[in-house]
Amino acid sequence: MRRSIGTPLRVGAVAAATALALVLLGGVLGRAPEEPQVAAEPVAVTPVDRLEQTIQRSQERLRRVPGDWHTWASLGMAYLERARITADPTYYPKAEAAVRRSLAVKPDGNTDALVAQGALANARHDFAAARRVALAAVKTNGYHADAYAVLADAETQLGHSADATAAVQRLLDLRPGLSAYARASYDLEQRGLTDQASDLMRRALATAVDRHDMAFCRNQLGDLALNAGDLAAADAEYAAGLAAEPSSVALQRGRARVAAMSGRTDEALSAYASLTRRAPTPSYLIEYAELLRSAGREADAMAQLRLATAAHKLFTGNGGVDGLTGAALAAATGQPATALREARAEWARRKHADVADMLAWALHLSNRDIDSLAYARRASATGARSAIYAYHLGMIELSLGDRAAAKQHLTMALEINPHFSPLDAPAARQALANLGSS
Helix, strand or coil: CCCCCCCCCCCCCCCCCCCCEEECCCCEEECCCCCCCCCCCCCCCCCECHHHHHHHHHHHHHHHCCCCHHHHHHHHHHHHHHHHHHCCCCHHHHHHHHHHHHHHHCCCCCHHHHHHHHHHHHHCCCHHHHHHHHHHHHHHCCCCHHHHHHHHHHHHHHCCHHHHHHHHHHHHHHCCCHHHHHHHHHHHHHCCCHHHHHHHHHHHHHHCCEHHHHHHHHHHHHHHHHHCCCHHHHHHHHHHHHHHCCCCHHHHHHHHHHHHHCCCHHHHHHHHHHHHHHCCCHHHHHHHHHHHHHCCCHHHHHHHHHHHHHHHHHHHHCCCCCHHHHHHHHHHCCCHHHHHHHHHHHHHHCCCHHHHHHHHHHHHHCCCHHHHHHHHHHHHCCCCCCHHHHHHHHHHHHHCCCHHHHHHHHHHHHHHCCCCCCCHHHHHHHHHHHHHHC
16 A cells, blocks of 8 residues: 655746756756746757856855855755765765855855755755754744755655655745656656646756756656666666766766666676776666676675775765665675665664665675565665565565565566566566466
């Protein structure tokens, strides 16, 4: 049974909007045009790098007026956006220093700095702190749209789905535009409403002017198509995004995933090798290792997982907390006890479906399938169309001897996306074949 997520979002017509929307975790930085249209293609524009312009202008302003608390907060947000684009967590201390300068100049009623502080907490995966700061920002100024964006991100990751929807709705009401549409799209995706999510992401794309915004929207559209198994549509979105922002690592990762899912393994391996040299993030390195394992290159896979462990330490060393990645790394390196400890710690911090799924799998790897079943069911109960949720649930049910339920959920995983993992999709097909022959 699917849990109630909250009142359906209301997306109205967009009024004139010119405010800069700098929002982390949604990964968007954009300015809405006067009358954005819902269309398959964005209005023709010349891509610009407004983020770099913002950083340069802010730095110049602060050299002249070091007591400008508003610009210090703006610079902090810009550094956070640069961290997202480059996948470089060493920008977090720079962002933190800028926010602290803003608060030192204006400690009371400084909503901009509170928003930046909350966005930094979200980026570091300290979602409880982000929620506290966002609520303080909302209390200071109940009409600050970016405060609701930070709040929506925090509530989403904490698993407070009804509160997340309410925050997204407030953002839509205050400032409909790219930031609001992107979050509304994700809210719908989490409920399995992928067609509606795609429609809203196209509305977000129609408002995009900055090339990073265009790349972000195209990447999200590509991911929606890819997660549904539509490789051609996904590849087209990633290619269109790279035309706007050729250096986007997220879009390059998307095309590498398409190659892997299409069976072009050598091409995918080459793409991942290039990608992880540019952006050695734990998630990209784990994906690369999985692909290497599927190609029978176990030693090379372990080498990438060692790099992923180092990258994870870099993230935590810059103030981040991420038990989900810690659990995934431990599971990939054959350490079920560590995976379970990391997953439990993350679950204590937040009740997101991804964490429920990881905790279920860690319990399964630890031969505790009875305990794991409730968490796997909780992840699937959100309604999200996730092949990996369905696969994990099916394999846990198979381990428990519930053949009918296992067959149902393993079939569902392959129906959602027959290419969802270079290791797990073949395992699902093999399990189904065994169920059919016995």
